[in-house]
Amino acid sequence: MSQYSAITGWGMYVPEKVMTNADMERIVETSDEWITSRTGIKQRHVAAPNETASTLSIAAARQALERAGIEGKDLGLIIVATVSADYPFPSTANLVQHALGAQCGAFDMQAACSGFLYSLSIAHQFIANGSVKHALVIGVEVLSRVVDYTDRATCVLFGDGAGAVVLSASDQPGGLLGFTIGSDGARPDLLWIPTGGSAEPATEQTIRDRRNFVQMQGSEVFKFATRVMGTAMEEALANAGMTADDMDLFIPHQANLRIIEAASKRLNLPSEKVFVNIQDYGNTSAAAIPIALCEAIDQGRVYPGAHLGMVAFGAGLTWAAAVVQWTAPIATQENSYKAAKAGVKTGTHAEQEKVQV
Numbered sequence: 001m002s003q004y005s006a007i008t009g010w011g012m013y014v015p016e017k018v019m020t021n022a023d024m025e026r027i028v029e030t031s032d033e034w035i036t037s038r039t040g041i042k043q044r045h046v047a048a049p050n051e052t053a054s055t056l057s058i059a060a061a062r063q064a065l066e067r068a069g070i071e072g073k074d075l076g077l078i079i080v081a082t083v084s085a086d087y088p089f090p091s092t093a094n095l096v097q098h099a100l101g102a103q104c105g106a107f108d109m110q111a112a113c114s115g116f117l118y119s120l121s122i123a124h125q126f127i128a129n130g131s132v133k134h135a136l137v138i139g140v141e142v143l144s145r146v147v148d149y150t151d152r153a154t155c156v157l158f159g160d161g162a163g164a165v166v167l168s169a170s171d172q173p174g175g176l177l178g179f180t181i182g183s184d185g186a187r188p189d190l191l192w193i194p195t196g197g198s199a200e201p202a203t204e205q206t207i208r209d210r211r212n213f214v215q216m217q218g219s220e221v222f223k224f225a226t227r228v229m230g231t232a233m234e235e236a237l238a239n240a241g242m243t244a245d246d247m248d249l250f251i252p253h254q255a256n257l258r259i260i261e262a263a264s265k266r267l268n269l270p271s272e273k274v275f276v277n278i279q280d281y282g283n284t285s286a287a288a289i290p291i292a293l294c295e296a297i298d299q300g301r302v303y304p305g306a307h308l309g310m311v312a313f314g315a316g317l318t319w320a321a322a323v324v325q326w327t328a329p330i331a332t333q334e335n336s337y338k339a340a341k342a343g344v345k346t347g348t349h350a351e352q353e354k355v356q357v
């Protein structure tokens with residue numbers, strides 16, 4: 001029985017349409033200056049009418065499968081983390097399973113922005129106990145469908161996208177080394193969609209009151225996030241027998257640049273060890289970390305042996321963190337992708353040398 005679970009494939013997809021801060025200025029009373037200084041966001045991607053959580057997921061998943069060198073039929077498990085599924089039921093994972101030609105169990109996981117790391121920790125259990133060889137873990141959101149474009153306090157923050165990884169059984173030490181998941185449901189109203197569930201079914205009145213859209217008490221969530229990001233990351237590191245100093249790259253949830261900076265400061269991390277791409281995507285909730293991971297790989301910041309720390313927080317409230325020691329040979333796996341995206345540098349010379357060690 002293999003006890004290690006390694007990321008062997010990765011992929012991302014974001015819709016083509018971009019909404020800049022200037023576009024937001026035309027919709028609500030806001031400014032590029034406010035959005036940039038309070039959040040770090042410059043633009044976000046928005047799904048086309050024919051795009052859904054499952055179509056975004058499938059695009060990201062196909063890339064991840066290709067990089068892992070496997071097909072849908074090789075998968076033993078599919079988990080889709082999302083709060084913006086195609087339907088209340090069936091799950092988006094069911095749709096993804098069918099499209100990929102997989103013949104395995106598939107389910108959606110709901111822990112809001114923490115959903116991808118929750119899902120990674122679940123997939124890890126299936127692999128560590130020997131029941132699954134390859135698991136597909138997807139984080140996806142089409143938040144543009146559930147965001148209230150008359151509420152400037154929320155609509156400027158969120159974006160659409162998907163990221164996916166293949167987690168595979170391995171005898172080689174590394175992969176997911178430690179994690180933590182947490183929940184505090186005392187204040188569901190801090191970040192929620194109040195209507196549409198069994199507590200408050202949709203009526204003409206609730207829809208008129210726009211209660212079928214995201215509502216958030218931003219500053220309360222902000223305070224929680226700055227508290228929990230550092231402690232959750234430290235807990236996952238401790239579970240892996242490590243400290244923040246051992247991290248080569250910190251890939252935090254991309255919700256607010258100020259929150260990322262506060263967490264990095266608490267963990268005493270220099271900026272070169274912190275990955276940030278919130279400026280390009282806004283907050284894509286469950287998709288944020290796998291998208292950031294893909295871009296970090298693309299930028300040559302991930303290499304075999306590197307210790308990656310990932311941490312997220314979100315509605316619930318929830319939080320989760322994971323430590324992964326990278327094992328996939330990026331230098332070779334990236335070649336086909338590099339060819340497709342000519343000119344993109346995927347690894348510095350020093351990192352390539354580190355691969356040889």
Ligand code: UT7
Pocket residue numbers: 029030031034035038039113152153154156191216217218219220221222225255256283285313314315
């Ligand atoms: O993944 C988890 C999801 N959520 C989050 O991570 C959100 C966490 N919270 C945050 O990131 C921040 O709280 C926000 C970016 C949402 C807000 O920043 P803030 O510094 O906490 O601002 P605030 O909510 O205290 O609002 C300050 C002011 C208010 O005006 P007054 O009452 O001081 O006159 C707001 O009405 O900014 C105003 N405001 C805006 N002004 C221009 C709120 N949204 C906007 C806007 N443009 N888009």
